[in-house]
Amino acid sequence: MKPYEKFVDNILGAMRSSQGKDPAAATAIIQEALKAAGLMGAVPSAAQAPQQGAPFVDLNPPPAWAPHARQGKAAPDARVGPGAGAMPDWVARFTSNLPGQGVAGRGKVLGPETLGPGQFLEGSFGNEAGTRNYRLYVPARPVSGPRPLVVMLHGCKQNPQDFAAGTTMNLLAEEYGCLVLYPEQAAGANHSQCWNWFEGAHQGRDGGEPSLIAGMTRQVMREHDADAGRVYVAGLSAGGAMAAVMAAGYPELYAAVGVHSGLPVGSAHDLMSALNAMKGAGKKKRKAAAGARTVPAIVFHGDRDAVVHPSNGEAVYRQFTHGAGVAETEERGQDYTRAVARDTAGRPVAEHWTLHGAAHAWSGGSTAGSYAVDSGPNASAEMLRFFLAQ
Incomplete structure (x- = not known):
């Protein structure tokens, strides 16, 4: 199984196994899967973890300006919060070591022979x-x-x-x-x-x-x-x-x-x-x-x-x-x-x-x-x- 496929399987498995549990437990399971894939730091210990009654943080909230946003209306130019960009960020970080992948155009001075x-x-x-x-x-x-x-x-x-x-x-x-x-x-x-x-x-x-x-x-x-x-x-x-x-x-x-x-x-x-x-x-x-x-x-x-x-x-x-x-x-x-x-x-x-x-x-x-x-x-x-x- 390719590394990316293993990562996806871990995340989906974590989501399935969290069904029926409280939000804090679901978050912990997902974090463990991310940690196993090398996509986040160590998961906090039980002593550091939020208490059972702590607010649950949505890992992928809708944009603040979107029609279905939960928190009323934001300014027209409001931007997406950290969670909304999580999926593409995981993918980009996880595939950054693939052969030939990088951001070659950044920081380079490209001339007419390249850009016309x-x-x-x-x-x-x-x-x-x-x-x-x-x-x-x-x-x-x-x-x-x-x-x-x-x-x-x-x-x-x-x-x-x-x-x-x-x-x-x-x-x-x-x-x-x-x-x-x-x-x-x-x-x-x-x-x-x-x-x-x-x-x-x-x-x-x-x-x-x-x-x-x-x-x-x-x-x-x-x-x-x-x-x-x-x-x-x-x-x-x-x-x-x-x-x-x-x-x-x-x-x-x-x-x-x-x-x-x-x-x-x-x-x-x-x-x-x-x-x-x-x-x-x-x-x-x-x-x-x-x-x-x-x-x-x-x-x-x-x-x-x-x-x-x-x-x-x-x-x-x-x-x-x-x-x-x-x-x-x-x-x-x-x-x-x-x-x-x-x-x-x-x-x-x-x-x-x-x-x-x-x-x-x-x-x-x-x-x-x-x-x-x-x-x-x-x-x-x-x-x-x-x-x-x-």
């Missing part, structure tokens, strides 16, 4: 859900009309510069004349800077983080003359899961979606269901999200991914082709298998790339960024090909 010769502008967008910063790549090559826009959602422990370096999307955007928007998750919203795809408050239209990303997309479209018919969204891992949420919730805004090593919409609603989904459990219960099948989708997932189980790639693909009356063909390459789904008119509506021997990293990218490898099919190039063909 165009402008890499800074900006921000805010609404009642909070404020998020972003970086926007504007190609140096002039164009005569509106440009396509690709929204790129980074994974945990990443930032826009790091993600741009690892995916090399700016270099391709320069060639194709695309704008590239990189929203940045705030550390105050999630300790590991993961998009909170697993929280119900961030899975629907016009609320939470989806409203911020959609609002940011529209702002950039207005200010930089983007082509409203050629706006796309893509992401890696937690960013891939959020990209699927965005495509399902805003099918009129995004013409296609790319999901790399991500999860299907609605596969989790809290901490424990997220861990289960990442492990690959409960996949038979997943249903197509409303609106998801209307957006063409291209999916990449490594068959050796030990962080997000490969079954999630298949689930995303099926979710975005559900009910579309598709016909499928399959192509086998040296290091991949590609399934293509076409509608009744023969138009490609989805692609699923299974990356043979690949782990949890962006395929065909650059090691100048984190969670990226320079081997395998070039996911960025294939995504742009698929997007622009729509």
